Structure formats: C-alpha cells, structure tokens
Amino acid sequence: MQVKVNGEIKEVKGRKRVGEILEELGLNREEVLVIKNGELLTESEWVEENEEIEVMRVVSGG
Amino acid sequence: MKCRKCKEKAIIKLYEHNLPLCKEHFLEFVEGRVQKAITDFGMVRKKERVLVVISGGKDSLTLAFLLRKLGYKISLLHIDLGIDGYSEISRKFCEEFAHLYQLPLQVISIKKEWGKGIKELARETYKSPCSLCGLVKRYYFNKFAYENGFSCVATGHNLDDMVSALMANLLGWRISYIAKQTPVLPEEGKLKKRIKPLVYLTEREIAAYAFLQRIPFSRQDCPYAYTASFLKIKHLLNQLEVSSPGTKYSFYLGFLKNKQLFGEGKVTLRECALCGFPTVTEICSFCKTFRKEEVRNYAGES
Numbered sequence A: 001m002q003v004k005v006n007g008e009i010k011e012v013k014g015r016k017r018v019g020e021i022l023e024e025l026g027l028n029r030e031e032v033l034v035i036k037n038g039e040l041l042t043e044s045e046w047v048e049e050n051e052e053i054e055v056m057r058v059v060s061g062g
Numbered sequence B: 001m002k003c004r005k006c007k008e009k010a011i012i013k014l015y016e017h018n019l020p021l022c023k024e025h026f027l028e029f030v031e032g033r034v035q036k037a038i039t040d041f042g043m044v045r046k047k048e049r050v051l052v053v054i055s056g057g058k059d060s061l062t063l064a065f066l067l068r069k070l071g072y073k074i075s076l077l078h079i080d081l082g083i084d085g086y087s088e089i090s091r092k093f094c095e096e097f098a099h100l101y102q103l104p105l106q107v108i109s110i111k112k113e114w115g116k117g118i119k120e121l122a123r124e125t126y127k128s129p130c131s132l133c134g135l136v137k138r139y140y141f142n143k144f145a146y147e148n149g150f151s152c153v154a155t156g157h158n159l160d161d162m163v164s165a166l167m168a169n170l171l172g173w174r175i176s177y178i179a180k181q182t183p184v185l186p187e188e189g190k191l192k193k194r195i196k197p198l199v200y201l202t203e204r205e206i207a208a209y210a211f212l213q214r215i216p217f218s219r220q221d222c223p224y225a226y227t228a229s230f231l232k233i234k235h236l237l238n239q240l241e242v243s244s245p246g247t248k249y250s251f252y253l254g255f256l257k258n259k260q261l262f263g264e265g266k267v268t269l270r271e272c273a274l275c276g277f278p279t280v281t282e283i284c285s286f287c288k289t290f291r292k293e294e295v296r297n298y299a300g301e302s
C-alpha cells in the first residue's frame, strides 16, 4: 500500500492494521491522524494492499 | 471498533479516556470539553467580548471556530511576523477563515510597525527569534485588547502545550514560570485577562476536530519551530502517553491541584515609564527592545 506522510510517499507491504503501519513507520499514534478517502481511521482498522492512506502529523511547534 | 455512545462505527479512539467515538459523538465530546474548561475555570461569560488571537494554524482557528459555535462574542487578531515564506501563508489562512465564518479580523504587521520582520529584528536586538516573537505577541495582544474594550484574550494553547511548558520549566526549576501555566491569568491593571479554553484537549483531538469540520488551516511550521527544545519535550511526553494513556492529562490536573506549591506566580506590576503598559521594571522589555532611542533620552532626563 501507499502511505503519504508529509507529502512523501512510502511503500508498506501487505494487508495491515493502521496501528501496525504506524509502528512500522516509527510514528507515535498520539502525533498523527490517519486518513483514507477523506475519513479518519482508528488504529484497529485494516488497510488493504491496494489502498492508499494519508498520515497527517498533528504536532505543531512555536 | 464501535462508538461507545451509539454503536456506530468509531472514527477515533481517545486512549486517555478509553473511549472510541463516531464522528457525531466526537464533535460533541470536543465541544463539551471546551465548555467544561470555560465553566471549571470561570474563564468567560457569554456577554463578554473576547479577542481570539489566531496564527493560521489548527489550534487557534479551531479555538475561534469553537467559541463562535458555542455562542461567544469574538473578534480575531493576527500578528503578521514578517517571516519571509511563512508569514504570507499564515496571514492568508487567517483572512480566509475570517471571511468564511464572517468574523471581524485585525492584522498587526510587524514589518509595517518596525520596518522589518522578526528575523531581522531578532538579529539586531541579540535575541532569539522565538523569544522576541513571544515578547512582541504578548505585548500587542494585550495592548490591542486593552485599547479596544475586550474583556480578555483567548489563545489556542492545548493540553500538549501546557504539559510541555510545565515539563520544560520543571526541568529548569523556573518556579515563577511554572506558576503561570494555568488556564486563566486574571486581569491586573492594564493587563487583560488571558484564557486558554483548549487546555482539556490534546493536539490530536484538535486536529481531528478541525479535519472533521473542514476548517482550512495552515499545515506549515514556522522555520524557527525546530529550535524550540519544547518540541523534544512534546515527543517525550507523547511516548509516555502511549505507554500509559492519560499521563498528560493527570500530570496537568495534578499541577492544578498543587499549583500553590509554586507560589501565586504574582509579582508587583507597575506602569512602564514609556508606554504605560504593565511591567515589573521601570521600562518594559518591549520598550527596552524597540524604543532604544527613547529609553536613552528617558535615562538622560531622569
């Protein structure tokens, strides 16, 4: 599947749960939102091999 | 995963409350948290005029959206910091927001006031951009609220901001700063009341709310954001939060319960000899930084 993080596309293999994908990418679940087709996903949701998701970082500085 | 309240599909799980929620119940939750913070800390009443300071980012725009939705009388203020490549975009988001939700917006441009942006002014005054930025914002927020009859200034500080500031100040044992990390700083002379209605919400909850309400916000970071050691502390606290959910919230509530340990955070204020706004010294730091000539003349006379 394709995962867009900060505009950058990353490839993650296989069918996985959102929580597993975040772990694989080294992202903290408190610091992101995961979006598929304009909808928010919980960490237990499955993402199929052929799907695309976006990870939005929520931590702001300043 | 199903919503705890209605059994519809959950779109978010709030780990600190072990609470999965659907869209409708999540929006209701967020609005409830803001109203609860306002009530718990006696922040503001509906008949008061509130000045909401907005940066164009998710927190301050969501704050303005929520206060408006909850029926508060608000106006917006944006400080254009004059940081090339950043400030133009931030300002555009603020103007768009004001237009979209039909709210009055005032913009104070640092370049217009002082002929240059924060970066150049920081270099000239031997300050870091962030400390100068903080000084400038605090000064103008208060001055504008005071001169335009607002009862208070509302800022978009969230739970993560509060706990990371608390942690940073604890690490350095800056007691008087620790005492100031409260949701309300009361009015004192020409210093208007300052309120933080988002203290019960995490950044993630605010971002989710902004996303679901389709509030257009700027996702860019200020180029100086990474110099803030603050950000490292935020990450650390979020790591703790994942291993024991609720850490941030209980850390903050614990502080509020025990804040008297750090004193009142009160200092005796007087009016600045040059601008008349409150300060602890004879001349305020804003005037010391920006009105060097006048400071010299004043020193010469007295």
Ligand code: SF4
Pocket: A061, A062, B118, B129, B130, B131, B133, B134, B222, B223, B224, B225, B226, B228
């Ligand atoms: S990162 Fe620093 S300079 Fe940029 S907006 Fe925040 S406080 Fe101001």
Ligand SMILES: [Zn+2]
Pocket: B003, B004, B005, B006, B007, B008, B021, B022, B023, B024, B025
């Ligand atoms: Zn529900």
Ligand SMILES: [Zn+2]
Pocket: B272, B273, B274, B275, B276, B277, B283, B284, B285, B286, B287, B288
């Ligand atoms: Zn002054």
